[in-house]
Structure formats: C-alpha cells, structure tokens
Amino acid sequence: MNSFYSKSELKRLGFKIFGENVLISKKASIYGAKNISLGNNIRIDDFCILSGHISLGNYIHIAAYSALFGGDAGIVFEDYSCISSRVAVYAVSDDYSGASLTNPTVPDKYRNVTKACVNLKKHVLVGTGSTILPGVTIEEGTSVGSMSLVNKSLAAWGIYVGIPCRKIKDRSKNLLFLEEELNREENI
Numbered sequence: 001m002n003s004f005y006s007k008s009e010l011k012r013l014g015f016k017i018f019g020e021n022v023l024i025s026k027k028a029s030i031y032g033a034k035n036i037s038l039g040n041n042i043r044i045d046d047f048c049i050l051s052g053h054i055s056l057g058n059y060i061h062i063a064a065y066s067a068l069f070g071g072d073a074g075i076v077f078e079d080y081s082c083i084s085s086r087v088a089v090y091a092v093s094d095d096y097s098g099a100s101l102t103n104p105t106v107p108d109k110y111r112n113v114t115k116a117c118v119n120l121k122k123h124v125l126v127g128t129g130s131t132i133l134p135g136v137t138i139e140e141g142t143s144v145g146s147m148s149l150v151n152k153s154l155a156a157w158g159i160y161v162g163i164p165c166r167k168i169k170d171r172s173k174n175l176l177f178l179e180e181e182l183n184r185e186e187n188i
Contacts, residue, residue, distance in 0.1 A: 003027070003046075018042075019058070035070070039079070052091065057081070063128075073115040073134065080179065081120040084128040084146070091118045093134050121156070123175060143171055 004023040005013065014033045019040035028044050030036070031051040039057045044050070045064040052070030054077075061082035062068070068075050071092035083089070094102035095112035102111065116135030120126070124138045127146035132138070137153040144150055145161030145168075154160055158167040 045085075057122075063087070070118075071115055074117045076117065076119045078120060078122045078124075078140075080122055080175075081124040083120075083126040083130075086129045087126050087132070088130075089118055089132045091116060091134050123179075126150075141171055141173060141175075 003025055005026055010018055010022060010024065013030060016034055016037045018038040021041045022038050023043040025044060025046045025048070027046040028048040028050065035053045036050060037055045039060065041058055042056055042060045044062045047065045048062050049067040051068065053072060053074035054068055054070045055074065056077045057079040059080045060077050063083060063085040065085050066083050066087045068089045069092055073091040075089055075091050093114050095114070096102070100110060100112035114134045118132055118134065119137040121138060121140040123141045125143040126132065127144055127148065129147040130144050130150065132150040136150050138144065138150065139154060139156035141157040142154050143159050144165060145159065148161055148165040149163040151164045157171050157173060159169050159171050160167050
C-alpha cells in the first residue's frame with residue numbers, strides 16, 4: 001500500500017494547481033486545497049497540516065508534524081526551500097497582549113488578529129522545532145537552526161539561531177553550483 005496520494009487522488013482533493021512528482025502523505029491534513037498551489041518535486045510527510053493560502057515552488061520538503069497556517073495572508077515557499085519536522089509557520093496570529101479576545105471561536109469584532117504573508121525565498125532551510133511568525137521574509141540562502149523563533153525578517157545567506165533568532169555566521173553559496181548541475185541534468 002502506498003502511503004502517498006496518487007496523481008488522481010491529488011486531483012480529487014482539488015488543489016489550485018499541482019505539478020509532477022508531488023508526494024503528499026495520506027496522513028497529512030489539507031484544509032482549503034483550492035487555495036494551495038504545488039510545484040514539481042514536492043514531498044509533504046505524515047501529520048503535517050496545510051491550511052489557507054499556500055504556494056509551494058519546486059523541490060520543496062515539508063517534514064513530519066509541521067504546520068503551515070496561511071489564512072488569507074498566505075505562505076510562499078520558493079524553490080529548494082524546506083522545513084524540518086515540527087516547524088510551525090503562521091501567516092495569521094492573535095494578539096497575546098490581553099487587549100482583545102483570542103481564538104477563532106470568538107467573533108472578529110472582539111479580536112485583534114495580525115495577518116501578513118510569510119515568504120521563504122530560494123534555498124531557505126528551517127530546522128526542527130522552529131516557529132515563524134506573520135510578516136516574516138527569510139531571504140535567499142538563509143538557514144534557521146533548530147528550536148529558533150523567527151519574529152522578524154532575515155537577511156540573505158546567513159545562519160540564524162535562537163529565541164528570538166540572531167545571525168551567527170554566513171552560509172556557504174556552494175549549493176548554487178549544485179543547483180546549476182541539477183538543472184543541467186534535468187534540462188531545466
């Protein structure tokens with residue numbers, strides 16, 4: 001028995017678009033598939049949650065137990081970006097200050113919700129157990145270490161860690177040569 005949806009099953013789920021070689025675990029939870037766009041060469045593992053407006057480019061991996069809460073604001077993963085297990089990405093979040101009520105069971109007029117797109121640019125890697133908050137852009141080539149809190153946008157080609165995360169050093173760009181090699185092999 002195959003644990004991933006077949007191409008015909010993916011079609012029936014009603015994704016906005018999906019490309020070739022898309023592997024989504026049958027144990028993942030998909031809410032609002034009509035708002036989700038999937039490129040080529042994507043793998044989404046067991047127990048992941050995808051909800052709201054989400055756009056995944058090519059060569060994307062969403063590891064087990066991760067959650068993408070796109071809401072109306074949206075989440076965008078550009079090519080070659082991936083998140084490790086138990087990563088949470090929020091494009092929508094309640095106000096935790098106590099100035100308003102919280103949670104989706106409360107009428108909107110009593111809530112103060114932050115809604116802002118989250119964008120992981122090309123070659124972004126996020127380590128296990130990390131959290132990304134609304135409005136964050138992680139620029140190209142940046143990696144985020146395990147158990148980090150990303151509450152502000154991050155510059156390109158850095159390695160960031162901590163709560164909240166901070167840059168500890170530059171990241172190698174060698175992977176760009178490997179991308180070129182892969183593209184030549186696949187005639188992209």
